[in-house]
Amino acid sequence: MSVSLNLDSRTLVTRIADRLREQIIAGELEPGARIRQDEYAEAFGVSRTPLREAFRLLDAEGWITTRPRSGVEVSRFSPAEVQDIITMRLLLEPLAIRVSAVTHTSEESAALRTLHERWQADRSRWQSQTEEYNAVNQEFHFALYGLKPGADPDPVYAGLRGYWERYTRYRRVYWHSADSMSRSSDEHAALLDAWLARDADRAEVVLAQHILHAGRSLVRSLAGDEPPAFSPQLIELAKRYDWPLS
Structure with a gap:
């Protein structure tokens, strides 16, 4: 997986959330797709802490669903x-x-x-x-x-x-x-x-x-x-x- 970020003055959490949101809107991440923290932490070059904060933000907005013991997946169409x-x-x-x-x-x-x-x-x-x-x-x-x-x-x-x-x-x-x-x-x-x-x-x-x-x-x-x-x-x-x- 190839992920690139254009760094700017926004916070790291916001930038990660924006990039994931863009991928979901564009269909690069399909409904039901699993988002593995270790893969994305490596792709973004960050620790899991800002990644988890970005996940919380996207979950609150309805883009992803966090399931206990099952991980994170792109929300399905409803x-x-x-x-x-x-x-x-x-x-x-x-x-x-x-x-x-x-x-x-x-x-x-x-x-x-x-x-x-x-x-x-x-x-x-x-x-x-x-x-x-x-x-x-x-x-x-x-x-x-x-x-x-x-x-x-x-x-x-x-x-x-x-x-x-x-x-x-x-x-x-x-x-x-x-x-x-x-x-x-x-x-x-x-x-x-x-x-x-x-x-x-x-x-x-x-x-x-x-x-x-x-x-x-x-x-x-x-x-x-x-x-x-x-x-x-x-x-x-x-x-x-x-x-x-x-």
């Missing part, structure tokens, strides 16, 4: 977990876009227009460039929410980023049809229009329905041939935004 993540996104992201819709600057407007134009120009090739698609999709959403790359987020934004990244892990595996990407692009245009118009009410509703639309498809994919059972929390939020889950 229909219940993905619905919890969608629920939390619906509680955090509509609030974030409401604030950003009425507080963004003219420079931020111009930057987001440019990003969206790049998205639309490359629309035909997203199906074969899923990694780039995921990166641009995240960049677009975070710009809508006022999240700045490299900035220290407040607790709301920190939580938002965490749930977004956990959701991306599911979407990377289960949701990359050409139709879903095309629909997402159309919904992004509607989001941008509302945001540029500083229409916080419309931006909130369009975003919530955007999340619900994609989330419903993902939950159905996880359910396979069985009809999905949606959580009471998700059902109530869908009612709030007039979006049918059935």
Whole structure:
């Protein structure tokens, strides 16, 4: 196993956790994969103490599962977990876009227009460039929410980023049809229009329905041939935004 770290000013524990999280999101560590402390301590060139602290952090975030006498493994996909993540996104992201819709600057407007134009120009090739698609999709959403790359987020934004990244892990595996990407692009245009118009009410509703639309498809994919059972929390939020889950 080859692991490399770009050293910076962050703590050792945070850097280790970030690298492991990146490997899980990218699919380099698959659901159920065992993470052996001795192998990773050697790969990172650290003692087991910071590695165990990084494991505790990732366990608390839901990325890995620590089992007594069984070790550490990458968390398996769970229909219940993905619905919890969608629920939390619906509680955090509509609030974030409401604030950003009425507080963004003219420079931020111009930057987001440019990003969206790049998205639309490359629309035909997203199906074969899923990694780039995921990166641009995240960049677009975070710009809508006022999240700045490299900035220290407040607790709301920190939580938002965490749930977004956990959701991306599911979407990377289960949701990359050409139709879903095309629909997402159309919904992004509607989001941008509302945001540029500083229409916080419309931006909130369009975003919530955007999340619900994609989330419903993902939950159905996880359910396979069985009809999905949606959580009471998700059902109530869908009612709030007039979006049918059935």
